[in-house]
Amino acid sequence: MHFPYLDIIIRSVVVYFFMTIALRIFGKKELSQLNTADIILILLISNSVQNAMVGPDTSLIGGLVAALVLFVVNFAIKKLTRNSKTLSNLLLDKPEVLIHDGKLDFKTLSRLDISHDELKEAAREHGLEHLTDVKLAMLEIDGTISIISADQKHLKQTHYKRKHNRKNLQNL
Secondary structure, eight states, X not given: OOOTTHHHHHHHHHHHHHHHHHHHHHOGGGGSSOOHHHHHHHHHHHHHHHHHHHTTOOSHHHHHHHHHXXXXXXXXXXXXXXXXXXXXXXXXXXXXXXXXXXXEOHHHXXXXXXXXXXXXXXXXXXXXXXXXXXXXXXXXXXXXXXXXXSSGGGOOOOOEEOXXXXXXXXXX
């Protein structure tokens, strides 16, 4: 006995995990602030994987089954990562220390491709003039840079969204 939409379910799960792994490889910094090129990329990816999920079934029910499977898998993954440290470590990024007590972590900054100018911009967004005034700067899992100042009077409720390097976008 063959369930008519089993193929769509399997394909949708495979595409979901492929996209999760691809986003994990390309990093959280790519998600921090969407620009026109990023939105176009997302639209093109969604169009390219749509056929991989539903195959020859272009019916309304086929599309709804694929969407439902994606919602269910996403919900299940969120529940599992919340309850399993091992799975959470495997699937989710961790915050990264960029500056500690005014000292820049050049190795991490290089690996994450974060420029000195981006750090200075983030510091200014938080009301700080110099990077030496930063007690702690972190690249959060959502791509934002949060900053704690050495002088607590500079604390501001702002969020710096990391911008993409323009020259990298021209290569798309």
